Amino acid sequence: MLTRKQHELVCFINDRLTETGISPSFEEMKDALDLKSKSGVHRLISALEERNFIRRLPNRARALEVLKMPERSEGVKKKGDVASTSSTSADSNVRPLPQPANDVVEIPLHGRIAAGVPIEAFEGSSMLAVPAALLGSGEHYALEVAGDSMVEAGILDGDYALVRRTDVARDGEIVVALIEEAEATLKYFRREGAMVRLDPANRAYDPQRYAPAQVRIQGKLAGILRRYD
Numbered sequence: 106m107l108t109r110k111q112h113e114l115v116c117f118i119n120d121r122l123t124e125t126g127i128s129p130s131f132e133e134m135k136d137a138l139d140l141k142s143k144s145g146v147h148r149l150i151s152a153l154e155e156r157n158f159i160r161r162l163p164n165r166a167r168a169l170e171v172l173k174m175p176e177r178s179e180g181v182k183k184k185g186d187v188a189s190t191s192s193t194s195a196d197s198n199v200r201p202l203p204q205p206a207n208d209v210v211e212i213p214l215h216g217r218i219a220a221g222v223p224i225e226a227f228e229g230s231s232m233l234a235v236p237a238a239l240l241g242s243g244e245h246y247a248l249e250v251a252g253d254s255m256v257e258a259g260i261l262d263g264d265y266a267l268v269r270r271t272d273v274a275r276d277g278e279i280v281v282a283l284i285e286e287a288e289a290t291l292k293y294f295r296r297e298g299a300m301v302r303l304d305p306a307n308r309a310y311d312p313q314r315y316a317p318a319q320v321r322i323q324g325k326l327a328g329i330l331r332r333y334d
Contacts, residue, residue, distance in 0.1 A: 107122035107156070107255045112175055113138055115158050119171045127209070128169040129190050168209055210237045218266060218289050220283065235267060239328040243269045246324070248281065248291070255279075255291060258306035266291055268324035279326040280290050294322070 107115070117137045118138070121129045127288065131143045140146060150169075153159045154199035157173070160166035214233040233247045250264045258279065260266065274280045280294040282303055299322045303313040 106159075106176055110138055111149055111156075114146070114301075115153055115171065115175065118159065118169055119174060119246060122171060124167075141186075145261075206331045209234050209316055210240065211235070211247045212267070214241070214265070215246055215248055217251045218291050219254075220250050223311055233265060233330075235265075235330060239330065241269070241327060243271075245269050245327060245328075247330070248289070250291065254307045254310040256307050258293075260291070260306070260329055261331070264329050266326055267316075267328040267330060269327045270324045272322050274325055275323050280318035281323040281326075283323045286321070289323065291326070 114134060114137075117134065118129060121127070121133075123184045129137070131146045134140075134146045134149075135143050136150075138146070150159070150161075154161065157172055160170050160172060161169055195261065198221060202317070211234050212230040214231045235245075235247065246268055247268045248268060250260055250262060250266055253262055260279075268281050274294045278294050279291065281289055281291055282301075283289050290303060290313070295304055297300045297314065298315045299317075301317050303320070305312070
């Protein structure tokens with residue numbers, strides 16, 4: 106048995122998944138149900154989880170899966186009434202639901218990385234929600250770009266560099282290079298004789314040259330995430 110708000114919420118989540126393949130945000134759910142705070146949404150989500158109508162997908166932000174649907178024809182006439190469901194009859198209540206077309210995953214956000222001059226690597230750690238389609242296979246993390254030396258590669262100050270972990274790179278790839286185990290920078294990787302050359306993508310900056318022992322590859326650029334205010 107579902108309350109009116111529980112019934113409205115599971116229907117709203119299912120409609121949004123059917124339409125876009127992406128779970129609605131808690132703010133969108135709050136507005137759709139005319140609730141005063143997101144804490145009410147959390148309570149409804151928990152109640153629907155306990156009743157096995159939805160489940161949260163692990164390690165993903167805003168990722169909900171609808172397991173079964175209540176009978177829409179049995180709507181609630183008054184606030185506080187309940188909408189009945191036939192949870193014992195899976196065939197009558199469960200209909201095929203589309204798989205999310207644009208899942209969101211959370212990856213570690215390790216701090217700011219210089220695209221101009223090196224800065225201290227991996228300041229702090231939090232999580233960043235990223236569309237899974239941007240990442241591909243492998244383990245990933247994110248770094249916030251600081252500086253303008255990669256602007257000609259379309260990488261701007263304030264962007265988030267999505268990085269696939271690896272310790273090897275080919276000439277011409279954009280990498281996160283850890284210099285002398287202390288500072289990280291985002292640059293094109295190239296070999297120049299016995300040296301490693303880290304090239305900017307801005308003519309105002311000069312290439313950086315290091316002995317191979319001074320440079321350790323920490324990953325290759327997999328994508329860029331940009332937020333607009």
